[in-house]
Structures are given as structure tokens and as C-alpha cells.
Amino acid sequence: xxxxxxxxxxxxxxxxxxxxxxxxxxxxxxxxxxxRDVSSELIKGTWFExxxxxxxxxxxxxxxxxxxxxxxxxxxTGENYIEMPIDSYLRLLDDxxxxxxxxxxxESETKKTKEFERKxxxxxxxxxxDIYSNLPAGALEQQxxxxxxxxxxxxxxxxxxxxxxxxxxxxxxxxATVDPAAVDIDDALPLPNEYVPRLIGRxxxxxGINATPDVxxxxxxxxxxxx
Amino acid sequence: MTNPRxxxxxxxxxxxxxxxxxxxxADQGYTTLHNYVPFLHFLFDGLRRWYSDGRFVDxxxxxxxxxxxxxVPFPDDMIGWNKIGIRIGNQILxxxxxxxxxxxxxxxxGSEAFNQQxxxxxxxxxxxxxxxxxxxxxxxxxxxxxxxxxxxxxYDAREFQFSSKTSDDYIYIEYISSNFSPSTxxxxxxxxxxxxKQWIYYRYVKFKAGAAARETREARLDYxxxxxxxxxxxxxxxxxxxxEAVNVHMTRNSINQ
Numbered sequence: 001x002x003x004x005x006x007x008x009x010x011x012x013x014x015x016x017x018x019x020x021x022x023x024x025x026x027x028x029x030x031x032x033x034x035x036r037d038v039s040s041e042l043i044k045g046t047w048f049e050x051x052x053x054x055x056x057x058x059x060x061x062x063x064x065x066x067x068x069x070x071x072x073x074x075x076x077t078g079e080n081y082i083e084m085p086i087d088s089y090l091r092l093l094d095d096x097x098x099x100x101x102x103x104x105x106x107e108s109e110t111k112k113t114k115e116f117e118r119k120x121x122x123x124x125x126x127x128x129x130d131i132y133s134n135l136p137a138g139a140l141e142q143q144x145x146x147x148x149x150x151x152x153x154x155x156x157x158x159x160x161x162x163x164x165x166x167x168x169x170x171x172x173x174x175x176a177t178v179d180p181a182a183v184d185i186d187d188a189l190p191l192p193n194e195y196v197p198r199l200i201g202r203x204x205x206x207x208g209i210n211a212t213p214d215v216x217x218x219x220x221x222x223x224x225x226x227x
Numbered sequence: 228m229t230n231p232r233x234x235x236x237x238x239x240x241x242x243x244x245x246x247x248x249x250x251x252x253a254d255q256g257y258t259t260l261h262n263y264v265p266f267l268h269f270l271f272d273g274l275r276r277w278y279s280d281g282r283f284v285d286x287x288x289x290x291x292x293x294x295x296x297x298x299v300p301f302p303d304d305m306i307g308w309n310k311i312g313i314r315i316g317n318q319i320l321x322x323x324x325x326x327x328x329x330x331x332x333x334x335x336x337g338s339e340a341f342n343q344q345x346x347x348x349x350x351x352x353x354x355x356x357x358x359x360x361x362x363x364x365x366x367x368x369x370x371x372x373x374x375x376x377x378x379x380x381x382y383d384a385r386e387f388q389f390s391s392k393t394s395d396d397y398i399y400i401e402y403i404s405s406n407f408s409p410s411t412x413x414x415x416x417x418x419x420x421x422x423x424k425q426w427i428y429y430r431y432v433k434f435k436a437g438a439a440a441r442e443t444r445e446a447r448l449d450y451x452x453x454x455x456x457x458x459x460x461x462x463x464x465x466x467x468x469x470x471e472a473v474n475v476h477m478t479r480n481s482i483n484q
Contacts (some may be wrong), residue, residue: 002249055256056258057256057257057259080329094263099258099259100260121260122264124264125264125265132268136271136410137264137271139266139410140408141412142410142411142412143245143411224413
């Protein structure tokens, strides 16, 4: 199992060329932050690689699930929304970093929530209401849509009912992320082992460290003169 | 690729628009619903083109409030209706048409529809007995139970008119709409499902960034082939073919009769 802590320790040992003393140029936390950053970079890179090869998704190992996210009501507009459970997630071109949002019936299931359709909600593109306002697709009838605005996710109504009035209190959200809130330093890092060498090399690159030190000094070659 | 529907032309069934969109997403190998709204837009565009000659049939359900004189107007987009019902508890009960009911001609408060029969015959089971308790003792009193209403159709006034009010003042109507106002729950003939998926794919490749002309042209040809298959199926003059071509939920309750 590869964790952020294990990777950071391995990288520190590679930097020192052996055991790591307390007197280091780099703190282990610096390396841990870099491991997270490079992990995100690699995950996004794999997404582009898969798209170029005709793939349409993202490896499920990169996806983290948050359950029991509570739905709230906006004070002035009455819209229902949730706070994003993490600060950062993968920003992909089609906004598919937030993979899925669907009803959570795990904790409370009244008669009303049972009647709620158990389908995932529909992602709505940016400026949806502006573009689709007079188009039939803009009504999105009988479906619940979700729209990401900064750090909140807002839900559309079903007919004239908000999702809370329709009986839903919580949702489950799937996100592609390595945010600290989602992946602890001792949790299994959602990165396959085959990406670890690339990750280590990239961290070295960011630290400005040559992974293969030049141990032979060939700047002043000894020239032997023929007798 | 042939239209799979040709293998079972005798089965006239329907699918929801939502199913076609999700099917198109699945066909193209996507793992999330982020293409749902654009694909839905493409599908509605395709349906509008396919039904541009007025063949589109949209079955809708509406809840309409009765007026004080026990009538509800025709929905604006109605060309015929299937069922009219009232809510009894948690069910919608279909009620019957009774053209012996007189038509209300004038639109003013106080007009009522009444039965044209000279004597009002109320079946015995319309009565029930209720116990009453007063300071002088107890006893039983006969109470007339309200019966389910009947309706008649006033084409001049473009209204359904009822013999009595319902408990919640609402009438539930399932009708056939002439307007093209689709939603994700709109049902369309299953025979066009494959054709519409080809249309969605064609529009998607046409408008995506870096679209290749060859890929767009091939997608368009695939759609045209699927459309030809559907038209060929609809021109089948067998009994099953005729039913497939008609394929509407019309009853004798046409607004134009």
C-alpha cells in the first residue's frame, strides 16, 4: 500500500542517499505537499492520455466518495445547495472532476424519501440557464440538475418543489481528488504503483535535484602526450 | 448496421426520452452524465425534425381545478383525451362520461348541470347510517353519500362539465397533446430510438472541437440509413405495420368529433 507518508519518506531517503538525519534542508511536510500536487498532476495527465486513446472516463481509483453531505437552503433565494466537502478537486475540461451526485438514503428513509427517485443528478454546464432558457432542454423536467458555483453545488427544482421539500436531506458525492480532507497522509494514495517512479522523478524536478548525480569529474581531462 | 427494431416490427412499444439520452451516453462509453444536457438538446432537435409533419404525439397528465360551476376548460394543447379521473385517497379513479347531463351554456356563477331524468333515482348503497347523540337520546339518521361525479363534454364552451364537485376540487386528466413541448419523461415510439441515437452522435461529432469532416459525414450517413430503415418499417402495409405507423393512443374521445 502506498501512502503519502511512505512516499515522502522514500523521497527523503533518496535525497539524502540513505538514512535521514534530523538536520535536513527539506521538511517532510514539504515533500508531502509536493507528493499531493504531483499526484493531481499525474491523475490529470492520465485523463488526457486516455482521451487521446479514445477513453471516456477516469480511473475509479482516483475517485473519492463523500456520504451524508447535508443539503442546505439559501437564506435569500431559497435554493437548495451543499458545501463542497473538499477545497480542491480535479478541474477537468468538461467539469467532470465532480463525477456524480446522488441521493443518500442511508441514515433516514421516511415514506417521502422513499418516493424520491433514486437516480443520480444531472450535471449542468456553466451558464446553463442563460443558454438554455428558451430551449426545451432547459426545463430538465423530472430530473434534478446540479450546478457548481465556486465552493457550493446548487440543485434545481423538481417541478415547483426543492429537493428538500421533496424529501431529500443528504446526498452522496463522488470527486476526483487527493485533497488532504479526502486522502490522509496514512491513507492509501489513489495512485497506481506504475505511476510512482514518475511521481518521484517529478518531485525531484520540482526540488531542483538531479536524480542521477554526476560523480565523475570530467571537466579537466588528463591528456597524455605521446613520447 | 441494421435497425434492431426491424426484428420485432409487430411490437409497438414506447420509450422515454430519458432512456434514449442515457442510452446514447452509454453507447459512446462515457462514465458520467456530463453530456446529458447537450445530448438532450440534440435529441429534442432531432424529434422536432422527425415530427415536423405533425405526427408527434405527446401523452400528458394534468391536474385541473374545478370552477364553482363544476367545470374545467380543455387544456390549450389538447387534441384528444384518454382518461379523466378523480382522487380517492391515494388513487386516481377513472370516472365515466354521461352525455345525459345537460350542458351549461352560460358562463356565470350559479349555473349548474343537472340530470335530465324526471325522477332522481339514488341507489340504496348511496345511503349510510350515522349514529347521532343528543340531549334527548341517541338514534340513527340516514345520510346521503356523495357519489362519484360523471362528466360531459361541452365543445362550444371547450369544457368538461361535471355532475358534482370532487372532495379536493381537482380533476385529473390524461390527454394527447398537439404541441411539441417535450421533457425527459416524454414517450416516443421505440422504433425511432436507434435513429435518434444516431442523430445525437451526428450532432455531437459535428459540433465538437476539432471535428473531422469525414467523421461528421459518416455519422450523418449512419443517421440517414437509420431513418430510411424506420420509414421502410412504417410503410409496411401489414396489419402490424399499419398499427406501428398509426401508433397513437387515440380513443373515441377526439376533440374534433
